[in-house]
Amino acid sequence: MTVRFDRIARAQALMREQGMVGIMIMNHDDYRYFFGRDWAQPRAILPFEGPPVLIAFAGEEPAVRAYMGDSAIEVFTHVGQQMAVVTGAFRALLGPAQAAGLGEKPRIGMQMWFETPAFLVDMFRRMNPRFELVASDPVMDALRMVKEPEEVDLLTEAQRIAGLGMDRARDLLKPGATAHEIGTEALYTMMKAGAEGTSTPLHVNIGIDSCMIHGRMSPKPVEEGDLVVIDLTPQVEGYGANLARTFVAGKPDDTQRKLFEGYAEMVEATREMMKPGVRVRDLDARGKEICEAHGLGAYHLEGISHGIGLRFEETPASTIIKQHRNFELKAGMTMAIGHTILAIPGLGGVRNEDLHLVTPDGGQPLSSYPTSIELLNR
Amino acid sequence: MTVRFDRIARAQALMREQGMVGIMIMNHDDYRYFFGRDWAQPRAILPFEGPPVLIAFAGEEPAVRAYMGDSAIEVFTHVGQQMAVVTGAFRALLGPAQAAGLGEKPRIGMQMWFETPAFLVDMFRRMNPRFELVASDPVMDALRMVKEPEEVDLLTEAQRIAGLGMDRARDLLKPGATAHEIGTEALYTMMKAGAEGTSTPLHVNIGIDSCMIHGRMSPKPVEEGDLVVIDLTPQVEGYGANLARTFVAGKPDDTQRKLFEGYAEMVEATREMMKPGVRVRDLDARGKEICEAHGLGAYHLEGISHGIGLRFEETPASTIIKQHRNFELKAGMTMAIGHTILAIPGLGGVRNEDLHLVTPDGGQPLSSYPTSIELLNR
Helix, strand or coil, X not given: CCCCHHHHHHHHHHHHHCCEEEEEECCHHHHHHHHCCCCCCCCEEEECCCCCEEEECHHHHHHHHHHHCCCCCEEEECCCCHXXXXXXXXXXXXXXXHHCCCCCCCEEEECCCCCCEXXXXXXXXXXXXXXEEEECHHHHHHHHCECCHHHHHHHHHHHHHHHHHHXXXXXXXXXXXXXXXHHHHHHHHHHHCCCCCECCCCEEEEHHHHHCCCCCECCCCCCXXXXXXXXXXXXXXXXXXXXXXXXXXXXXXXXXXXXXXXXXXXXXXXXXXXXXCCEHHHHHHHHHHHHHHCCCHHHCCCCCEXXXXXXXXXXXXXXXXXXXXXXXXXXXXXXXXXXXXXXXXXXXXXCCEEEXXXXXXXXXXXXXXXXXXXXXXX | CCCCHHHHHHHHHHHHHCCEEEXXXXXXXXXXXXXXXXXXXXXXXXXXXXXXXXXXXXXXXXXXXXXXXXXCXXXXXXXXXXXXXXXXXXHHHHHXXXXXXXXXXXXXXXXCCCCCEHHHHHHHHHHCCCCEEEECHHHHHHHHCECCHHHHHHHHHHHHHHHHHHHHHHHHCCCCCCHHHHHHHHHHHHHXXXXXXXXXXXXXXXXXXXXXXXXXXXXXXXXXXXXXXXXXXXXECCEECCEEEEEECCCCCHHHHHHHHHHHHXXXXXXXXXXXXXXXXXXXXXXXXXXXXXXXXXXXXXXXXXXXXXXXXXXXXXXXXXXXXXXXXXXXXXXXXXXXXXXXXXXXXXXXXXXEEEEXXXXXXXXXXXXXXXXXXX
16 A cells, blocks of 8 residues: 555646646545545645645654655644644645646635535635635546556455355344344454445345335344345445345245346346446436336336445446436446345335446456345245 | 424424524434434434424335334425425425514524535535525534433443443453454444444554544554554444543553553543533643643643534534534533543554533543553553
């Protein structure tokens, strides 16, 4: 893990194109992407030219330097005055940015995703009125969407560890088992295997909860015949897996089989379509056709795919940002397929999700965890 | 766990005082506070009058009703159109709010804390231009800051579980042990004991990392003589513990003893001061005096305390919101004491943190986990 000056140089070129004086990094994923490390409170400025600036409290400087003591990094410290330090650093960039033709009121880019709290953005805007604050997506998406081979390797390893967690969950799954017990043991198994933690809260949806779009630990224990959806997201060096499987606690009935079969066909068709140039909305449109052919059209929900990497849901994330439905896939993108739930309200739902790499031949799975209803049911 | 209509009624009275047409709830803590349950994606509207409105996707309605099927709750559902549903619900409240004298452009309250992403707030503002979006703090702080006895019980139970995790961590702490191993085992112990998870990422800061203000899992294993700061935050029904202890991996040297003694005196003095009417800044001022008396004044950092409950750091949180330094303590508030690090840059730091209830006699500890350097060192 070293500081990635190659990525920093590419980001700086894109920043200049976008009229950005710099990117304010306050997120684990961008920080990790550039600096190869993570802190509890990552804070850095990537200026449009020159060395990156790491922000730390005074007492932290020796620790930061011990890990990242490169001459091309500046560490700014001041006790309890982080925001003032940041403002000062940007103010110093104003003149050079104007001279470089970035405009009278240059832009500061910032990630505006789930990890960026609204009150911090407001505070930042108030303290930096000479700049326009914008989303850093045009730079960061361009850099991060297509993965490097080492990134694909880390996602593959995370997905392998998710499989170990799923094995453990499956062993415990029987009437009377609780979501908390299953989640606790799966998490422990994955962390023992090297996961840092998970990128989402534990997701074990039992019975009627299997209809939910999002995951939680169901309060009611497993009952005979329940559908159970388990979605595991262990992280390795920040890269997160996304492995979901649906189990039947007992012998599947005809409706459950029908949901399984519809879902499997939808995933299979999506995988075949995952070639450069295909739009996100095309994947969902095909899924809809398949659900309709199975008589399940009323239950189809858009959102079969999302980008994944150092963030759990990254561009394209069409269920969060509607415009991402128009995104075209590119070779080298990594995507979770099987994101949506196919559920009959009040009865239960199915979701089987895996990671894939977009290639000219279609989606290449990063792992091969089984999905057949026979196996899952044992 | 039932819907807390008493709390809803109190919130509605406060909302009318604040000119709020309603509060948009998108956070686990507020949702749990009113509805006694949690979902992966909590979404509800608390209008200034009438029943609360829960937002769910169509397929989720039976599941939501199964847990909260009260006639005084409305469930709004629409596939994939959550934001439009919310906008419609607020628009329907506009006329009644104006008629009730809440102003021509009534306010919508929203929590603006770490869990509320900036892009969602922007999207919300764009879609609801006839309302003014404001922080819901004036209502929610007034309700939540002083705890009910059952809330104190849950915090106490969480803190007890943190003690079990700390026991496990202590057993593992010896040269060669890694933060990941210690964190994994402590987490598993706490979850087996009933914790839902933790309210913060795992915090095991080893050696030079013990100087850091914030926590992470250090990459370097424990070495003989290292200071190790472990901070555990297990949650029980959403209420989070905050138990931090500093250990010496070996025989403490004079500097380490000095840090321990200074810290212990600072915590003890703060505890005695935790009476109604005392300001947050007074606690820090006293801590500074003590550090100076110990010749550690240069290393004193403000931030000995923060409020705690359904959020890890809640009002008063003076290290995040500077104005909270002027906050006066009230009887019944719960606070973490021992939040700041006392560190000598490059050498190491000490932090011993416990939960306390503010009473007329001073801070009453919610647990009694030992802190003496002899015991910690064994």
